C-alpha cells in the first residue's frame with residue numbers, strides 16, 4: 001500500500017494502531033477456516049468517528065476493507081480476499097452501559113461474549129446466545145454472522161437480541177438504528193439487514209442487546225443411546241413436551257475422540273449421546289428433569305445421568321464442549337476440514353439427515369463424525385481428510401455437494417449459524433434463487449464501490 005495512505009491511516013488512529021509489516025499482515029491473513037489472503041495493512045480503530053474517517057479514506061481510494069472481530073469465523077468471512085485494509089475492532093471493547101431497568105446492555109463490537117456474561121452475572125443477568133467459541137468471539141462477529149450456539153433452542157439466535165445498532169457505511173456515514181423498546185412495528189427493519197451481513201454492508205461500531213435474568217437453577221442431563229436413530233427421534237419427543245435450554249448430540253466417533261482427548265471423562269462408548277440443559281425455578285427444573293429422563297428411557301436410553309451440582313455439571317458439559325477440537329484425535333494423519341459442517345434440517349428430519357450423512361461418508365470413504373445443536377436441527381459434521389492427497393479434496397467437494405443437496409431436499413439449509421463467507425459463496429445462487437439479484441442491488445445501495453468485504457456472500 002502507498003506510504004501516503006498508511007500515513008493518513010496513522011493520522012486517524014495513531015501510529016501504534018496501524019500495522020503494516022509482513023509478520024503482522026501474515027497473522028491477519030487467516031480466520032478459523034481454510035482460506036488465507038494477506039492484507040496490505042491492519043488498522044485498529046478506537047471509536048465510531050475513527051471508523052467513519054477510515055471508511056471515507058478507503059472509499060475515496062477504492063481500497064477493500066474487511067471488518068474483523070476475533071477471527072473465529074469458520075467460512076473465511078474475516079479473510080481479506082482482495083487485500084486492502086483489515087479493520088480489527090477488538091480494541092473497541094467497552095461495555096458502555098448496563099441498564100437493568102430496561103433489560104439491555106450497550107456494548108462496543110470488540111466485547112467478547114464470555115466477558116460480557118461474566119460482567120452481567122454480577123447483576124444476575126445474561127446474554128443468551130452462546131457459540132462454542134464464547135471465550136474468544138466478539139459481539140460484532142456474532143451479530144455479523146447471526147451466531148447461534150447451544151442455547152438457541154430455548155432463547156433464539158443473536159438476531160433475536162439486537163435492539164439497536166450503530167453502523168458506519170462505506171461512505172463513512174453513520175447510521176443510528178433502533179432503541180430501548182422491546183417492540184417496534186415501523187416498516188422495513190434495517191437493523192435486521194445488518195445482522196448476518198458478514199461485514200458486507202457496513203461496520204458495526206455499537207450494539208444495544210437484550211439481556212435476561214439468570215435462572216434460579218440449572219441442571220444437565222446426559223442420555224446414552226445404543227442406536228443414534230433413537231437419539232435423533234428423542235429430540236422430537238422431548239420438544240413435544242418441554243423446551244430445554246439446550247439439546248446437543250454427539251455420535252460414536254466424537255465420543256471416542258473426546259475420550260482420547262480427556263480420558264478422565266470416560267464417556268460411555270455408545271452409538272450416540274444426548275446432552276440436555278434445563279433451567280428455571282427449582283420446581284420447574286425438577287419437573288423438566290423428570291420429563292426428559294422418562295422420555296429418554298422410553299426411547300431406549302439406558303443409564304441416564306443428571307445433576308444440578310455446579311462442579312458435576314461442568315464436568316459433564318466438558319465432553320460436549322471439547323467435541324470440535326477433539327475430532328483431530330481420531331486419526332492424527334488426517335486433518336479436520338470445515339466443509340459441510342453446519343447444515344440445518346427441520347426437527348422431524350434429523351433421523352433422516354443422520355442416516356444420509358452416514359451413507360455419504362461410506363460412499364466417499366471419508367470419515368465423518370456428527371455432533372451439534374440437535375434441538376435446532378443443526379448438525380455439525382467433523383470431516384477428516386488427508387490434506388496432502390489431492391484426490392481426497394476432490395472427494396470432499398463431492399461429499400459436500402451431496403450433503404448440501406440432501407439437507408435442501410429435506411427442507412433444510414446449508415448453514416445454520418456459521419455463515420457463507422468464501423466457503424459457501426458459490427452456493428448463493430442456488431440457495432437464494434431470484435433473491436440474489438435483489439441482494440446484490442441492496443449491496444450497491446449501501447456500498448456502491450464494493451469496498452466492504454469483497455468476494456463474500458457471492459457478491
Ligand SMILES: Cc1cc2nc3c(=O)[nH]c(=O)nc-3n(C[C@H](O)[C@H](O)[C@H](O)COP(=O)(O)OP(=O)(O)OC[C@H]3O[C@@H](n4cnc5c(N)ncnc54)[C@H](O)[C@@H]3O)c2cc1C
Nearest residue numbers: 069070071072073077131132138140141142144148199204
Ligand atoms: C471452536 C469454535 C466453535 C464455534 N462454535 C460456534 C457456535 O456454536 N455457534 C456459532 O454460531 N458459531 C460458532 N463458531 C463460529 C464463530 O465463532 C462465530 O461465527 C462468531 O460469531 C465469529 O465471531 P468473531 O468475533 O470471531 O468474528 P470474525 O470471525 O472476526 O468475523 C466474522 C464475520 O463478521 C464480520 N465482522 C466482524 N466484526 C464486525 C463488525 N464489527 N462489523 C461488521 N462486520 C463484522 C467479519 O467481516 C466476518 O465476515 C465457532 C468457531 C470456533 C472456532
